[in-house]
Amino acid sequence: MTTMADLATPIMPNWCPGCGNFTIWLSFKNAAIENGWDNTNTSIIAGIGCHGHLVNFTKLTSFEGLHGRPLPLASGVKLANTRLNVFVFTGDGDCFGEGGNHFIHAARRNHDITIMLHDNGLYALTTGQASPLTEHEVKTKSTPTGNPDNPINPLVMAIASGATFVARAYGSDVKQLTEIIKKANEHKGFAIIDILQPCETYNKILTHQFYQDNVYYLEDSYDPKNKTKAFERAHEFGEKKIPLGIFYIEEKPTLESHYVQLESKPLIDIPLDRKNMDNVFNKYL
Ligand SMILES: Cc1ncc(C[n+]2csc(CCOP(=O)(O)OP(=O)(O)O)c2C)c(N)n1
Numbered sequence: 001m002t003t004m005a006d007l008a009t010p011i012m013p014n015w016c017p018g019c020g021n022f023t024i025w026l027s028f029k030n031a032a033i034e035n036g037w038d039n040t041n042t043s044i045i046a047g048i049g050c051h052g053h054l055v056n057f058t059k060l061t062s063f064e065g066l067h068g069r070p071l072p073l074a075s076g077v078k079l080a081n082t083r084l085n086v087f088v089f090t091g092d093g094d095c096f097g098e099g100g101n102h103f104i105h106a107a108r109r110n111h112d113i114t115i116m117l118h119d120n121g122l123y124a125l126t127t128g129q130a131s132p133l134t135e136h137e138v139k140t141k142s143t144p145t146g147n148p149d150n151p152i153n154p155l156v157m158a159i160a161s162g163a164t165f166v167a168r169a170y171g172s173d174v175k176q177l178t179e180i181i182k183k184a185n186e187h188k189g190f191a192i193i194d195i196l197q198p199c200e201t202y203n204k205i206l207t208h209q210f211y212q213d214n215v216y217y218l219e220d221s222y223d224p225k226n227k228t229k230a231f232e233r234a235h236e237f238g239e240k241k242i243p244l245g246i247f248y249i250e251e252k253p254t255l256e257s258h259y260v261q262l263e264s265k266p267l268i269d270i271p272l273d274r275k276n277m278d279n280v281f282n283k284y285l
């Protein structure tokens with residue numbers, strides 16, 4: 001059984017008051033407690049940004065990689081130990097700017113990992129520059145006369161790249177986010193949750209109030225197996241029309257399931273054969 005105390009570290013969060021990261025962190029810990037995730041069965045990997053600080057406050061085996069690189073790290077962790085639940089905490093800059101290329105390839109390979117996208121619509125740690133998810137014409141520190149770029153739609157990008165579980169949540173709806181995290185982890189394959197996360201300090205447009213006024217939940221009758229519909233709904237965004245929920249689910253073999261070497265046990269349980277390693281080293285080094 002995992003408790004809140006088990007997940008605590010001596011380090012206190014250093015996020016700004018009201019930051020949307022707090023409730024994402026809480027939702028993840030709630031899911032961990034409900035599912036018994038601990039150091040023996042779960043690993044968390046973060047990118048660089050305000051979101052990445054989370055690894056310092058959460059007592060689970062963790063790694064904070066280079067900016068934009070949490071996905072290759074997480075895929076490596078999963079390949080080495082397929083028994084682990086592997087979560088990636090990444091920002092919209094980290095995931096789609098510096099890490100955009102990694103995102104496409106991790107999704108198309110259908111690695112069995114869960115991506116928690118802390119989507120605050122800009123680069124927060126570096127004080128509010130435009131990210132690849134910043135809307136066109138929005139003024140930021142790096143785009144004082146309005147963003148000339150067109151944004152990436154993370155849901156559309158995820159479905160098009162081959163992700164097999166694609167959802168969106170509002171970070172302050174702890175109940176819904178906790179449920180979606182559990183479902184994303186249960187799903188066998190590449191799961192991404194686009195988490196709408198207000199940045200109190202630098203984003204004066206995508207605020208708590210804005211989301212509270214404009215989000216709604218996908219209808220019970222919505223079928224997440226319909227890819228065409230998923231693309232259609234993923235394009236909805238604006239006043240009174242920001243849908244939340246699970247947009248797309250596809251059952252498909254994971255990358256890890258294709259390796260016969262991983263069928264009986266994880267790689268970490270197979271002892272290194274020194275003789276074979278020497279053959280490899282002698283041949284290539
Ligand atoms: C290769 C590289 N480029 C740029 C930086 C500087 N940098 C550090 S954090 C950051 C922004 C992070 O933004 P995001 O991923 O959206 O996370 P947030 O801070 O919003 O949570 C940048 C540009 C870096 N550390 N490494």
Ligand code: SF4
Binds near residue numbers: 014015016050
């Ligand atoms: S700068 Fe924004 S994202 Fe970073 S801790 Fe402060 S409110 Fe949160």
